Amino acid sequence: QVQLVESGGGLVQVGGSLRLSCAASGIPFSNSAMGWYRQAPAKQRELVASISSSGRSTKYADSVKGRFTIFRDNAENIVYLQMNSLKPEDTAIYYCKEGVWDYSSGNFRMRGSSWGQGTQVTVSS
Numbered sequence: 001q002v003q004l005v006e007s008g009g010g011l012v013q014v015g016g017s018l019r020l021s022c023a024a025s026g027i028p029f030s031n032s033a034m035g036w037y038r039q040a041p042a043k044q045r046e047l048v049a050s051i052s053s054s055g056r057s058t059k060y061a062d063s064v065k066g067r068f069t070i071f072r073d074n075a076e077n078i079v080y081l082q083m084n085s086l087k088p089e090d091t092a093i094y095y096c097k098e099g100v101w102d103y104s105s106g107n108f109r110m111r112g113s114s115w116g117q118g119t120q121v122t123v124s125s
Contacts, residue, residue: 002026002114004096009119012086020081020119022096030074033101035108036081038092038121045095049081050108052101059106063089086123093118 008020020036035050048061049070058070069082079096095118099110 002098002112004098004114004116006094006096006116006119009094009121011122011124014087014123014125016086016123017082017084018086018121020083020094020096020121022079022081022116024077024079024096024098027098029077029098032098032111033108034070034072034079035097035099035110036068036070036079037095037097038090039095039118040089040092043092047108048094050099050101051079052103057101057103057106059108083121086121088123088125091121091123093120 003025005023012018031053033052035047037045037047039045048064049068051058051070051072055072067085072079095115097110099108
C-alpha cells in the first residue's frame with residue numbers, strides 16, 4: 001500500500017524559508033523518481049519540482065527556479081523540498097508523488113493514483 005506523508009508546511013512571511021518533507025512507503029523508493037506538486041485555491045495542481053531516482057537529475061517549474069531545491073535521501077525514503085525567498089503566490093497545499101523519469105525528455109511522469117494529505121504552505125505579505 002502506497003503511503004506518502006508530507007510535512008513541514010506552515011505560515012511564513014514573504015522572503016522566508018520552509019523545508020518540506022515527504023516520507024514514502026509501499027513503493028520502490030530508490031528506484032522511483034519523485035515530484036512535488038502544489039495546488040492553490042481554485043487552481044489546478046501543478047508540478048513544481050522533480051528528481052530522478054538517483055537524485056542526479058532535477059527539474060523545476062519556471063516560477064520556482066532558483067528559489068526551490070528538491071533533494072532526496074534514499075536511505076530514509078524521504079524527499080525534501082527546500083523553499084527559499086517565498087512569495088505570496090507560493091501559497092498552496094503541497095503534495096509529493098512517485099513516478100518515473102523520462103531520460104530522453106528530462107521530464108517526470110507521475111505513476112499511480114495515490115496522493116498523500118498534503119501540507120499547507122501559506123506565505124503572508
